[in-house]
Amino acid sequence: MSKLIQLIVWGGALFISAIFVDSLRFKFSGHETPKHIFETLKDWSGIGLFYPAGPWIIGLAELFAAILLIVLPLIFLLSKNKRLLRLSQALGALLALGVMSGAIVFHLFTPLGIATPVEWVNGEPTKFSNALFISACVSWGFALFILLYRRKELRADALQFS
Template identity: 40%
Template sequence: MLSHIKRYAPIGISLFAAVVFLDSLRFKFTDHPNTQEIFGRLDGWAGTLGAPGLFGHTGLFSQYVIGSAELLASTLLLVGLLPRFVRLNALGALIGFAVMSGAVSFHLFTPLGIDPNNDGGGLFAAALTIWFSAIALLMIRRAELIGLVRDLARAFVPTPTPAAAPRRAPAHA
């Protein structure tokens, strides 16, 4: 029984998170009024902190940037279900965790609040659910994530080579 859970839980979590991310894109990429309200409220808040436009249409954290990150996360989550690309699943979970950490934080610590759409907090509940799902997937895929970090370290951090022993001058007879 436990072996079945270990085998199929990552698949279920990945599919669930990817579907939620992909479903949200129709709101972000079509400039839906609810999305305008949320990002507009966040942009107004950022403006009071001296960063107007941060969440605007061309801002660093615009709905299009966040939507693109969610699209990337869902793509990696799905492609990572193929046995050869399991590390991409871990990377997708990491990106999903980062995006949802921002979402949960903005719901809790900004004027956005937990019920910005007057839907009983459904959007916040979805963010929390995906956030916890990403944490679970990161714990399941921790070995793959560590392997990915090690591979990146080998690619970007040069390994010191041992210094060559000094050559001795040939002895002359």
């Protein structure tokens, strides 16, 4: 069973990281979809920080989460430092959980909605998809699983050192 759980932890970390890293090309390039998302939130809330800063802030948080979930744990795995591996993944999962909680809440409880534009012609959306919302929900689930599993291990580490 432990091997299956480890597979879920690493597979979940890889899934979250892939989603986050793939989204960076859209957030950091001024693509229409993140622009639409963050401008909708800006117009709805009246908070000017949502756009143009929002895609950059969230993009950097997602990049940092991906580093904590996959890159640093692989380095710690190679150096045989399992405690830092667990700590890094727990922190990455916590950050991912926060980012995805925000995404889910904004999709559900604002004018943004679940379906977001994915294709554009002359600055106008032509095709909508639920894919962003679904990937946020799946990422949230994986992040919660990783955090709970790694938290249990970190508690055991702490007890061992006390």
